[in-house]
Amino acid sequence: MHTKTLTVVFAGATALGLVLTGCGGGSGDSASSENQDDNGDLVVGGELIATSDVYEAAQEEGSIVFYTGGSEQSEGQVAEAFTDATGIDVEIVRLPPNKLNERILSEAAAGKLGADVIRTSGEDLITGLADADVFQPTELTEEVSGALIPEATYEDGLYYNSFDRVYSFGYNNQLVSEADAPQNWSDLLDEEWRGKSAIVQVGAGGSTAALTRMQLEVLGEDWLTDYAALDPRIYDSSAALTDGLARGEVSVGTIPIATAYSASLEGAPITIATPEEGAAAYPFYLGQSSSTERSDAATVFINWNMSSAGQELAASIGDYPVREGMPNPTIGDVELPAADSGFLFRASLEDSLEHLQPDAELWMQIFGYTG
Amino acid sequence: MSAPTLVRTPRGASTPTSSRASSGARRALLPAVLYVLLAILILLPVGLVVLSAFTTTTPRPGSIGLSGLTLENFRAITSAGARQAELNSLLVGVASSALALAIGGFLAFITARTNVRGRRFLYFVGLLPMLLPSYVGALAWSLLGGPNAGLLNILARDLGLPAVVDVLNAFGLVFVLAIYYAPYAFLLVHASLSLMNPDLEEAARVHGATPATVLRRVTFPLTTPAFLGAGVLVLVLTIENFPVAQIIGSPGGLETLPTYIYRLMNAAPARGNEAAAVAITLVAVVLVITVVQRRVVSRRSFTTVAGKGLRLSVVDLGWFRLPALLLGIVYFVLSTVLPLLALSFVTLHDSPYVSSVLDAFSAGRLNLDAVRDVVTSDVVHRATVNSVVVAVAAALLGTLLAFVVSYVVNRTKLPGREGLGYISMLPLAVPAIVLGLGLLWTWLLLPVPVYGTLLVMVIAFLAAQMPQGYQGASSSILQIHQDLEDSAVMHGANRVRAVWRVTAPLLRVPLTSTFLLLLMLSMRELTVALFLFTTDTRLLSIVIFDDLENGILQRSAATSLLYCLVILVMAYLARRVGAEPKKRLPRPRSTSPTRP
Numbered sequence: 001m002h003t004k005t006l007t008v009v010f011a012g013a014t015a016l017g018l019v020l021t022g023c024g025g026g027s028g029d030s031a032s033s034e035n036q037d038d039n040g041d042l043v044v045g046g047e048l049i050a051t052s053d054v055y056e057a058a059q060e061e062g063s064i065v066f067y068t069g070g071s072e073q074s075e076g077q078v079a080e081a082f083t084d085a086t087g088i089d090v091e092i093v094r095l096p097p098n099k100l101n102e103r104i105l106s107e108a109a110a111g112k113l114g115a116d117v118i119r120t121s122g123e124d125l126i127t128g129l130a131d132a133d134v135f136q137p138t139e140l141t142e143e144v145s146g147a148l149i150p151e152a153t154y155e156d157g158l159y160y161n162s163f164d165r166v167y168s169f170g171y172n173n174q175l176v177s178e179a180d181a182p183q184n185w186s187d188l189l190d191e192e193w194r195g196k197s198a199i200v201q202v203g204a205g206g207s208t209a210a211l212t213r214m215q216l217e218v219l220g221e222d223w224l225t226d227y228a229a230l231d232p233r234i235y236d237s238s239a240a241l242t243d244g245l246a247r248g249e250v251s252v253g254t255i256p257i258a259t260a261y262s263a264s265l266e267g268a269p270i271t272i273a274t275p276e277e278g279a280a281a282y283p284f285y286l287g288q289s290s291s292t293e294r295s296d297a298a299t300v301f302i303n304w305n306m307s308s309a310g311q312e313l314a315a316s317i318g319d320y321p322v323r324e325g326m327p328n329p330t331i332g333d334v335e336l337p338a339a340d341s342g343f344l345f346r347a348s349l350e351d352s353l354e355h356l357q358p359d360a361e362l363w364m365q366i367f368g369y370t371g
Numbered sequence: 372m373s374a375p376t377l378v379r380t381p382r383g384a385s386t387p388t389s390s391r392a393s394s395g396a397r398r399a400l401l402p403a404v405l406y407v408l409l410a411i412l413i414l415l416p417v418g419l420v421v422l423s424a425f426t427t428t429t430p431r432p433g434s435i436g437l438s439g440l441t442l443e444n445f446r447a448i449t450s451a452g453a454r455q456a457e458l459n460s461l462l463v464g465v466a467s468s469a470l471a472l473a474i475g476g477f478l479a480f481i482t483a484r485t486n487v488r489g490r491r492f493l494y495f496v497g498l499l500p501m502l503l504p505s506y507v508g509a510l511a512w513s514l515l516g517g518p519n520a521g522l523l524n525i526l527a528r529d530l531g532l533p534a535v536v537d538v539l540n541a542f543g544l545v546f547v548l549a550i551y552y553a554p555y556a557f558l559l560v561h562a563s564l565s566l567m568n569p570d571l572e573e574a575a576r577v578h579g580a581t582p583a584t585v586l587r588r589v590t591f592p593l594t595t596p597a598f599l600g601a602g603v604l605v606l607v608l609t610i611e612n613f614p615v616a617q618i619i620g621s622p623g624g625l626e627t628l629p630t631y632i633y634r635l636m637n638a639a640p641a642r643g644n645e646a647a648a649v650a651i652t653l654v655a656v657v658l659v660i661t662v663v664q665r666r667v668v669s670r671r672s673f674t675t676v677a678g679k680g681l682r683l684s685v686v687d688l689g690w691f692r693l694p695a696l697l698l699g700i701v702y703f704v705l706s707t708v709l710p711l712l713a714l715s716f717v718t719l720h721d722s723p724y725v726s727s728v729l730d731a732f733s734a735g736r737l738n739l740d741a742v743r744d745v746v747t748s749d750v751v752h753r754a755t756v757n758s759v760v761v762a763v764a765a766a767l768l769g770t771l772l773a774f775v776v777s778y779v780v781n782r783t784k785l786p787g788r789e790g791l792g793y794i795s796m797l798p799l800a801v802p803a804i805v806l807g808l809g810l811l812w813t814w815l816l817l818p819v820p821v822y823g824t825l826l827v828m829v830i831a832f833l834a835a836q837m838p839q840g841y842q843g844a845s846s847s848i849l850q851i852h853q854d855l856e857d858s859a860v861m862h863g864a865n866r867v868r869a870v871w872r873v874t875a876p877l878l879r880v881p882l883t884s885t886f887l888l889l890l891m892l893s894m895r896e897l898t899v900a901l902f903l904f905t906t907d908t909r910l911l912s913i914v915i916f917d918d919l920e921n922g923i924l925q926r927s928a929a930t931s932l933l934y935c936l937v938i939l940v941m942a943y944l945a946r947r948v949g950a951e952p953k954k955r956l957p958r959p960r961s962t963s964p965t966r967p
Contacts, residue, residue: 065906067906071921072921072922072923091750094917094921095917095920095921096920098637098638099637102636106811106822107822107823109815110815110820110822110823112820112822112823112905114823114906114907115906174726175519196519203637203638233622233624234624235622236637236920237920237921237922239920239921240921241922243723243922243923243924244520244922246723247517247520247723247924248519248520248726249517249518249519249520249622250519251519263922266722267723267724268723269724269726369452
């Protein structure tokens with residue numbers, strides 16, 4: 001009986017060991033796509049996304065793991081549309097850019113990077129990742145690359161700006177009637193919003209850095225000081241703020257337009273403002289990891305994102321495309337102002353990097369935020 | 372239960388004639404192996420945290436060294452933010468421990484020693500929140516008691532009433548911590564009250580004391596060590612608790628030391644060195660508390676356990692029998708019923724955003740979509756398997772390691788054995804969030820490819836739960852008389868065989884309960900794993916926390932329900948498979964702290 005027990009223990013331990021060291025791989029989904037032309041090339045919206053050999057290899061690979069700092073809802077739409085178009089599955093791992101960054105650096109340092117493709121915001125973060133050799137160049141098809149604005153390509157295709165997201169503010173339309181709703185940034189200083197408004201801490205990523213830059217540059221330091229005096233709730237990430245706003249924990253709050261709009265498509269009672277003073281634009285960078293074993297699928301994913309199909313999808317949830325001749329972004333019935341209309345405040349990469357640290361320190365001081 | 376006996380072994384019996392030198396080397400081998408194991412498991416992570424507190428670079432492969440030594444990081448400790456966090460941690464810790472002791476002590480007293488109505492039910496009520504991880508409770512309470520969108524407040528609005536509750540502040544944090552740590556106080560005090568020597572009370576009664584006097588002068592004083600032990604345990608646990616503070620405290624701008632460390636680690640770029648400096652402060656606070664407690668308890672002797680059959684007298688509560696039950700039910704509702712209802716309601720609601728509670732029922736806005744999403748989600752499947760595998764492995768290996776270490780410390784005269792005991796207890800003073808940090812750096816640096824596998828989680832849990840395993844194993848080993856094993860050796864068995872055939876079988880029951888304890892602790896653990904998980908190795912607790920941080924509250928609630936169910940099933944199975952570990956784990960004699 002003792003031998004039997006022992007055998008069972010050993011068998012169990014062995015099984016356990018197997019489970020512990022190896023993890024289940026992905027499932028190969030080689031569904032052929034309706035977007036293939038006669039040559040087997042992947043063509044979406046009349047645009048070549050991948051040649052037949054790349055596409056076949058990508059189908060073989062079956063799926064990609066996508067690390068992103070974008071919101072779960074907006075990336076969910078991207079993943080769904082991409083899988084529909086290509087038959088390649090996307091597994092999203094979403095974290096706020098600051099946490100994502102630490103995760104990627106740790107995993108990469110240990111040779112365990114789980115990502116095939118990475119999308120994140122923050123100039124310091126993206127250059128840091130590039131310096132850590134996290135990316136490898138992605139080759140775009142001529143049709144895709146030819147249509148991009150020149151500023152969208154970084155370091156010869158090591159990574160791309162996949163779209164500009166815009167940071168504005170919004171309100172819970174169940175708690176705030178349209179008549180009482182704030183229209184401009186200046187309206188947010190109304191005493192009415194004391195304790196009912198929210199903002200995301202400055203260190204969350206490129207988004208908050210860009211917002212702070214815009215607020216300091218366009219609205220002035222006094223605006224931030226007055227806003228801080230209204231005792232806003234400070235969230236860790238825009239995703240969490242959007243949820244708090246939708247559930248009514250706060251009535252008004254700063255939000256990335258696409259994040260809030262994607263949530264509103266899922267029923268979040270949020271109305272987004274397009275303030276006269278403008279809004280902050282910040283790039284979401286996209287690149288494939290240098291350690292990916294699914295480089296073809298990653299390449300197809302990035303090509304699709306930069307193609308008219310991917311860019312139109314971005315525009316349809318309120319992000320500004322990086323291709324020539326694309327429509328202005330819309331959120332439902334509302335068309336956002338053109339990119340060159342003065343609505344967008346955009347800091348250059350150098351400017352962003354230069355102001356990052358002093359802006360963050362000033363912000364934390366103004367809001368009495370620990371750090 | 373017999374009182375522990377002293378080890379008194381005629382050493383020569385086990386090592387008859389072999390040469391002295393080789394026997395010396397052999398004797399040193401086992402402790403040496405254990406030292407290496409514990410050093411890697413425990414000392415290295417703690418050492419790295421200390422090291423990085425004094426350097427300018429975050430430990431990552433290729434960037435570790437003694438270059439850039441500095442004291443600059445410690446400026447983080449005295450910054451206004453950190454000072455506030457230190458103060459908050461202390462105040463919240465003390466207040467919630469006091470409340471938890473009051474709740475746990477009251478429930479323990481009425482269930483152990485009185486004729487309260489529904490005694491068995493109340494015992495169950497006192498234990499039940501153990502199965503609900505504190506941060507699931509915190510999540511549920513943030514859903515219930517948010518000042519504007521809390522379900523209780525929405526319900527009040529539906530009924531035309533003003534808002535009734537706001538838990539997202541210091542009071543809420545104290546309340547939530549107290550109700551989820553009360554079971555620890557309950558268990559310790561209950562064990563103490565029900566294992567008490569009735570002779571002492573009997574003597575008081577014989578000499579004419581009234582029942583109230585007996586309670587005041589004999590019974591309650593005898594539970595002092597249990598109360599102190601429970602108090603320190605809960606104080607340490609609440610001070611180092613990260614998730615509850617993050618979920619309940621942070622939204623209201625209330626920062627505690629663990630959330631402060633977490634924020635420094637997640638700043639972009641990460642401020643790991645300052646985090647380490649603050650972490651050392653937290654360790655210092657916890658150490659001071661532990662030392663004070665040991666001083667207080669060791670000053671007097673509190674004998675409560677006797678060898679004779681016990682028949683404790685029952686205190687008649689009189690008119691208070693029913694009110695006591697009602698108080699117990701209030702605790703039951705607050706700790707278990709309302710939170711589970713809130714999680715279920717949010718899970719079943721058709722939209723993640725609830726604007727009216729009553730409408731949801733009248734307009735039929737409840738469905739099983741979110742449940743289906745979670746049950747069919749690959750991520751959740753993988754996380755469930757990961758959680759179970761890691762918990763079972765960590766509990767098995769943890770029990771084994773604890774048994775071996777404890778055997779060496781308590782039953783042998785091998786060189787350096789005391790040190791093993793101290794190292795085993797060390798993680799107790801190191802908060803989970805700090806240990807997690809150290810473990811991350813350790814396993815990124817060691818040239819063993821375990822980061823990114825489930826193995827690193829098992830290792831982390833082994834380290835974090837070594838004190839609980841060691842204490843459980845030690846108290847069991849001390850119960851069994853050395854003579855039993857020695858006589859097997861006298862009759863010709865070698866030591867290993869004697870342990871395997873005599874001591875181990877006798878220890879089956881107590882070791883099963885150690886295993887069960889480690890299993891539950893591993894299933895509930897979030898904080899240690901927080902810096903260690905990768906995409907493939909997410910545990911259920913991590914998936915819930917991630918969703919919460921990503922603002923996907925509904926899925927987080929749905930996964931939490933599944934998580935509670937998995938924990939319940941595992942607890943049930945483990946109890947069925949193992950022996951009935953009735954009221955076994957915390958012995959009143961030792962003031963054994965346990966991590967949640």
